[in-house]
Amino acid sequence: xxxxxxxxxxxxxxxxxxxxxxxxxxxxxxxxxxxxxxxxxxxxxxxxxxxxxxxxxxxxxxxxxxxxxxxxxxxxxxxxxxxxxxxxxxxxxxxxxxxxxxxxxxxxxxxxxxxxxxxxxxxxxxxxxxxxxxxxxxxxxxxxxxxxxxxxxxxxxxxxxxxxxxxxxxxxxxxxxxxxxxxxxxxxxxxxxxxxxxxxxxxxxxxxxxxxxxxxxxxxxxxxxxxxxxxxxxxxxxxxxxxxxxxxxxxxxxxxxxxxxxxxx
Amino acid sequence: xxxxxxxxxxxxxxxxxxxxxxxxxxxxxxxxxxxxxxxxxxxxxxxxxxxxxxxxxxxxxxxxxxxxxxxxxxxxxxxxxxxxxxxxxxxxxxxxxxxxxxxxxxxxxxxxxxxxxxxxxxxxxxxxxxxxxxxxxxxxxxxxxxxxxxxxxxxxxxxxxxxxxxxxxxxxxxxxxxxxxxxxxxxxxxxxxxxxxxxxxxxxxxxxxxxxxxxxxxxxxxxxxxxxxxxxxxxxxxxxxxxxxxxxxxxxxxxxxxxxx
Numbered sequence: 001x002x003x004x005x006x007x008x009x010x011x012x013x014x015x016x017x018x019x020x021x022x023x024x025x026x027x028x029x030x031x032x033x034x035x036x037x038x039x040x041x042x043x044x045x046x047x048x049x050x051x052x053x054x055x056x057x058x059x060x061x062x063x064x065x066x067x068x069x070x071x072x073x074x075x076x077x078x079x080x081x082x083x084x085x086x087x088x089x090x091x092x093x094x095x096x097x098x099x100x101x102x103x104x105x106x107x108x109x110x111x112x113x114x115x116x117x118x119x120x121x122x123x124x125x126x127x128x129x130x131x132x133x134x135x136x137x138x139x140x141x142x143x144x145x146x147x148x149x150x151x152x153x154x155x156x157x158x159x160x161x162x163x164x165x166x167x168x169x170x171x172x173x174x175x176x177x178x179x180x181x182x183x184x185x186x187x188x189x190x191x192x193x194x195x196x197x198x199x200x201x202x203x204x205x206x207x208x209x210x211x212x213x214x215x216x217x218x219x220x221x222x223x224x225x226x227x228x229x230x231x232x233x234x235x236x237x238x239x240x241x242x243x244x245x246x247x248x249x250x251x252x253x254x255x256x257x258x259x260x261x262x263x264x265x
Numbered sequence: 266x267x268x269x270x271x272x273x274x275x276x277x278x279x280x281x282x283x284x285x286x287x288x289x290x291x292x293x294x295x296x297x298x299x300x301x302x303x304x305x306x307x308x309x310x311x312x313x314x315x316x317x318x319x320x321x322x323x324x325x326x327x328x329x330x331x332x333x334x335x336x337x338x339x340x341x342x343x344x345x346x347x348x349x350x351x352x353x354x355x356x357x358x359x360x361x362x363x364x365x366x367x368x369x370x371x372x373x374x375x376x377x378x379x380x381x382x383x384x385x386x387x388x389x390x391x392x393x394x395x396x397x398x399x400x401x402x403x404x405x406x407x408x409x410x411x412x413x414x415x416x417x418x419x420x421x422x423x424x425x426x427x428x429x430x431x432x433x434x435x436x437x438x439x440x441x442x443x444x445x446x447x448x449x450x451x452x453x454x455x456x457x458x459x460x461x462x463x464x465x466x467x468x469x470x471x472x473x474x475x476x477x478x479x480x481x482x483x484x485x486x487x488x489x490x491x492x493x494x495x496x497x498x499x500x501x502x503x504x505x506x507x508x509x510x511x512x513x514x515x516x517x518x519x520x521x522x523x524x525x526x
Contacts, residue, residue: 169349169351170353170354170355170356172318172349172353173349173352173353173355173366173419173422174353174355174366175318175342176316176318176342177347177366177367177369177370177422177423177426178339178343178369178370178426179366180339180369180374181374182374182377182378183369183372186377186378186380187355187358187362187366187369187377187380191355192356194357
């Protein structure tokens with residue numbers, strides 16, 4: 001075979017050296033790290049029968065008697081997610097402006113805010129829920145607190161990054177007419193970053209719903225407690241009901257959010 | 266009294282590029298001046314300095330006897346409106362809101378956080394939109410408008426702040442000839458009727474000839490012509506649009522200029 005009719009768009013038709021090296025490094029690292037994470041294909045194959053029997057167990061009729069209770073728990077979970085997202089939204093909006101390179105009043109503020117935000121999202125919601133449960137006791141309140149806390153860490157970072165990529169020309173246009181510091185941020189940065197803000201917020205709401213669904217694990221409210229109990233008692237009909245309930249709400253939220261987004265953007 | 270006065274203004278950018286080299290010019294209130302010259306001659310820099318969007322490396326820019334500096338920026342910008350080549354509108358906001366941003370200087374930060382204005386601001390914005398013929402588009406989003414219409418919103422925004430000086434940085438460079446004509450007509454009318462000092466950067470010599478009462482020719486950061494548009498003959502234009510050879514630049518102009526010339 002002298003030459004193939006296919007070639008890459010480079011000088012010599014070969015893939016770029018940097019690309020080849022990156023691939024080699026990434027695959028090398030993965031192959032080296034797999035045993036550390038106990039990734040073993042043989043074990044996976046050996047477990048197939050057990051996986052199948054579990055799936056067989058779970059394919060049962062959902063527990064209809066449990067539905068009213070499930071509805072209450074799902075409502076609580078949804079409420080926790082919405083409350084936490086709203087609280088985080090109110091806090092993240094100003095923090096986002098302080099944490100964006102182009103709107104922060106001083107580089108020191110920018111670096112401090114970015115460090116603070118990454119600290120807030122460093123640990124998962126479940127860990128913070130444990131902390132807040134021991135602080136304020138059991139129930140949805142510590143759950144909401146933990147969710148809001150971690151969400152600020154994410155949302156603040158997302159907002160800051162959306163602010164950093166806005167077009168500079170309208171900023172100059174508003175600035176050049178004598179608008180003040182805060183006015184430039186409300187009238188030029190905010191409207192331009194708005195589509196990204198909405199997108200991030202809707203995504204985070206969906207994420208928080210899923211997060212709220214497991215917070216019950218540590219007694220921080222929501223449907224999670226029931227799910228853990230059902231797992232422990234091998235109540236497969238109940239597990240299926242809960243899983244379907246979560247799926248339904250997430251799917252509904254997804255539909256609603258894409259409808260809303262297409263109207264606003 | 267002079268409206269604007271530039272005294273021996275020099276501007277060197279961080280990358281070493283000399284945009285202006287010792288420019289001196291005075292502008293009488295209520296005149297329309299066109300600045301022409303090749304790309305990179307310093308036209309934009311000269312205009313942007315009057316609004317404090319750039320500051321001179323050396324020399325002074327005075328607006329109504331106040332030296333433009335960082336401390337009086339807001340005050341100066343309240344008197345100086347500016348329109349841009351790319352309109353610089355906030356495209357997601359309504360035409361009306363964009364026009365109202367010209368009034369922000371007179372509003373407090375607290376009310377502005379909630380997008381609140383006064384009735385009086387709305388009236389001024391409506392008047393400004395009426396003058397540029399866009400009353401019927403007031404509640405459309407700015408990005409729904411054509412280029413020429415967006416530039417008229419830019420003019421309305423500048424007018425809403427009731428400026429005494431209006432700067433236009435290549436306002437028609439992205440527009441077709443007919444629309445360009447309309448925009449220049451509006452600027453001329455603003456100058457004549459309101460006695461606003463207008464300075465316009467242009468690439469079209471014929472527009473400068475027809476609409477300006479004074480033309481300044483810039484080349485490589487220096488004023489090479491300053492006079493009545495009638496005095497623009499071919500040899501003058503050759504001088505304004507002269508492309509410096511590398512040898513000339515090496516002899517007359519410090520080397521860093523080559524990088525961006």
